[in-house]
Amino acid sequence: MKASIKLLITANVLVFVLLGCGGKEEPKQEESKKEHSEVVKLSAESIMQIKLETETVSFQPFTGYLSIPAKVITNQDNEAQIGSLVQGRVHQVFVKIGDYVKAGQVLMTVEGLDVGEIKAGFLIAKAALDFTKANYERQKKLFDEKIGSQKSLLESQAEYEKALAEYKAEDKKIHSVGLSDEDVTDAKIGEEHTSGTLPIKSSINGVVVERNVVIGQLVDATTNAFKVINTNTVWVDGQIYEKDITKINQKTNALFTSATYQNEKFSGRIIYIGQTVDEQSRTITIRGEFSNTNNKLKPQMFGELKIPVGASVKAIMIPDEAVVKEAALEYVFVQRSDTTFEQRKVITGISVDNRIEIKEGLKKGEKVVSKGVFYLKSELKKEELVGDEH
Incomplete structure (x- = not known):
C-alpha cells in the first residue's frame, strides 16, 4: 500500500515538472520569433547592390x-489692365502675348473722331496761350519803358490768364486719355492724318499675358485690350x-x-x-x-x-525617408552590426526641410538607415511569411 502511494506521488511530481518545463519553453519560442521578425540580415553584396546608407543619430538645431x-x-500692385479711354477703332497692334514691354511703350493705336477733337482742342488752347503770353510780355515791356498804357497791360494780362486756364484744362484732358504733350505736338508736325490717332501705352514694365483686340475692332473705355503683369x-x-x-x-x-x-x-x-x-x-x-x-x-x-513658429532648439533629426509609416505606427531601421538591421518603433514630431524630429525611439550615436529602407521592409515581410509557414 505504501509503495503504491509513493509511486503515485512520484508520477504526479513528474507530470507537474514536465508541464512546468513545457510552459516555460513556449514564451522563449515566442520571444525568439518576435526578435526574428524585427531583425533583417543582409549580405555585404546585397548592401552594396541596394546602395544602403546610414546616418549617425545626433542632436541638431532646428526651428519649428x-x-x-x-x-x-x-x-x-504689379498688374495692369490697359485699354482706350475714348471710343475708336483699332488702327495698329504692335505686341502679342508673351512679349516683354516697358512702361510708356505703345501697344496699339486707336483712330476716332473723339481723339481728333481732343487733340484739336489742345492745339487751339496752346496756340492761344503762346499768343497771349507773347502779347502780355510785350505790353509789360512797353509799360516798364513808359511807352504803353496800364490799361493795355491789364487787358493783355487778363487774356493771358484766361488762355492759361483753358490750356491747363485741355492739357488735363489729353493726359486723362493717355496722351502726352509730345504726342499731340508731334502729330501736328508730322503727317496730317495722324491727328485722329491715339497711342495706347503700357503703364508698367512686364509681360503681356492677355491680348483681346484685333485691327479694325471697335473699342471704348470698357474694353480691356491688354493685361500686363x-x-x-x-x-x-x-x-x-x-x-x-x-x-x-x-x-x-x-x-x-x-x-x-x-x-x-x-x-x-x-x-x-x-x-x-x-x-x-x-x-x-x-x-x-x-x-x-x-x-x-x-x-x-x-x-x-x-x-x-518657435525659437531654434536642438532635437534628434533624421531624413524623412528614413521613417516607414504603417497604419498608425512609424518605424526606422537601426544598424546593429555591419549586416544586421533592427526595425524599431519611433514617435515623430515636426518635419522641417525634408528632415523629421524623433521624440522617442532613438539615442544619440546610433546608426539609422537613411537609404534602402523600403528594401529592408520588403525583406522583413518575406521573413515574416516564411516564419508563418513554419
Whole structure:
C-alpha cells in the first residue's frame, strides 16, 4: 500500500515538472520569433547592390515651422489692365502675348473722331496761350519803358490768364486719355492724318499675358485690350486654421517650397493676415510676398508656405525617408552590426526641410538607415511569411 502511494506521488511530481518545463519553453519560442521578425540580415553584396546608407543619430538645431498648402498669385500692385479711354477703332497692334514691354511703350493705336477733337482742342488752347503770353510780355515791356498804357497791360494780362486756364484744362484732358504733350505736338508736325490717332501705352514694365483686340475692332473705355503683369515679386496665399493665428504676425519671415523645384526654398515675408474666419473651413487667409527676379514662380503654381513658429532648439533629426509609416505606427531601421538591421518603433514630431524630429525611439550615436529602407521592409515581410509557414 505504501509503495503504491509513493509511486503515485512520484508520477504526479513528474507530470507537474514536465508541464512546468513545457510552459516555460513556449514564451522563449515566442520571444525568439518576435526578435526574428524585427531583425533583417543582409549580405555585404546585397548592401552594396541596394546602395544602403546610414546616418549617425545626433542632436541638431532646428526651428519649428507651420506648413500650409498655398498658391502663387500675381502681385496686384504689379498688374495692369490697359485699354482706350475714348471710343475708336483699332488702327495698329504692335505686341502679342508673351512679349516683354516697358512702361510708356505703345501697344496699339486707336483712330476716332473723339481723339481728333481732343487733340484739336489742345492745339487751339496752346496756340492761344503762346499768343497771349507773347502779347502780355510785350505790353509789360512797353509799360516798364513808359511807352504803353496800364490799361493795355491789364487787358493783355487778363487774356493771358484766361488762355492759361483753358490750356491747363485741355492739357488735363489729353493726359486723362493717355496722351502726352509730345504726342499731340508731334502729330501736328508730322503727317496730317495722324491727328485722329491715339497711342495706347503700357503703364508698367512686364509681360503681356492677355491680348483681346484685333485691327479694325471697335473699342471704348470698357474694353480691356491688354493685361500686363510684372512677376519680379509675387504673392503667395494660404489658409491657416484659427487655432494657429496667434503663432504668426505680419512681417514674419516665411519660406515657400514647390514640388516643381524640390531642392529650392524661396524667401519672403507675411504681408497680410485676414480679418475674417471662413465659416466652412474655419480658416483665415494669409498672404506672403516673395522676390521672384528669376521668374521661377508662376501665378497659380501650388506649393507649401512655411512659417517659423518657435525659437531654434536642438532635437534628434533624421531624413524623412528614413521613417516607414504603417497604419498608425512609424518605424526606422537601426544598424546593429555591419549586416544586421533592427526595425524599431519611433514617435515623430515636426518635419522641417525634408528632415523629421524623433521624440522617442532613438539615442544619440546610433546608426539609422537613411537609404534602402523600403528594401529592408520588403525583406522583413518575406521573413515574416516564411516564419508563418513554419
